[in-house]
Amino acid sequence: MLASGGRDEAGIGHTGYLNNESSATAAIAKLRRAVGHEVGADPDIFDWTMPGIADPTVSGDPGRYADEPSPQERAAHAAITLFAMHQQSIHETSMHTDGNVSLGRAVGRMACGNFNENGIRRRFDKLQTANSWKELTGHARSLISLLKRERIALNYGLLAQDLLSLRADRTRANAVRTRWGRDFQSAYRRAQAEDQRTDD
Template sequence: MAETTTATVEQQVGELVTTRVLALQTAAKSDHPGLSSRARADLAQLRQLNPGDSTTDVRSWQLTLSSVPPELQGRGDTPGVAERAIHSALVLYATHAQSAKGAVHVSGVRLGRAVRDFADRQKPEDPTEAAIVARFHSCAQAATYGQLIRHLRGLVTLLRSEQIPLDYGLLAQDLYRAQQTDGLRSVRLRWGRSFHSIKQTETPESENTDVR
């Protein structure tokens, strides 16, 4: 039963982040000046936050935690696993969206696939030799959540430079899973598969059917 609950929460985390990101992405490009200016202001504020810590700046509460339902909220004096994943994903999205000409959240693009797209552009003759791959490996081998987020921020900045999109709902699910016991192992497998199977389209819904 515990594993079923974990899968359900993971899916909720992904859906919540997808909803928030799509709202920001749509509003930022809106022809309505009020909507677009508010979205751009929210994104600018998100970019100033630490993606690895939702407690250091009270401005983050409204932007990243205000719509988190009670069942995803942590207990006690520290952020819950879902709250950390949601906060991190939204701040990383805002970093990615800075000065973007198009959509940086695109459904089905897991981190491994995005890195492969970048590597294909940089080293088309042998993408595995691209410099970003070494950084991707360092990210996947992070020993702590803090290290994982620091590496992710660097990768997102590189993806931004080449206007390569990412699915932030899937990323949020990965960040949630990474905080579980042995969760980083399954996240590494997800990323490795998506790097080497770039034509496969992934969705948050299908991912949860793989939990045993």
């Protein structure tokens, strides 16, 4: 809705950032500035990063995380602020897609034929083995800035889920890495085949 518009929970219609709606433009700017900040450091973005109703899938166990953000809140905050950074100054198309475009798939597509392929691969590897939310979002920010330059969209809902799993237990983290690895290789090979057809 932030990018393309639609009706909010109150039924109010919005035209979105792609149509230069002033409230969406202001929201994108605020969210972009909050990339890498701790949850709670920027309360003026809570309209976008916190659910309007009690939702345990986002807020987590309120008793367990009473005085600190839950992992779900951290993941939502990271994904939404990274989306804003990705979208800023792009008014032609949304940098969020509802398609099955994981970070692995988007980065694989970007890496193929890129003069900085080795650097992209290193950043992607570092993100997957990050030891903290701060390190994780730092590496993600670096990759998203490259995706922005190439105008490659990704599914930010899926990104939030994957970031959450990367910071969970080893089994869930390994599952994300495995899927990202498959997606990276699949997108890379597809882009390679497309390049070869163009050359022919």
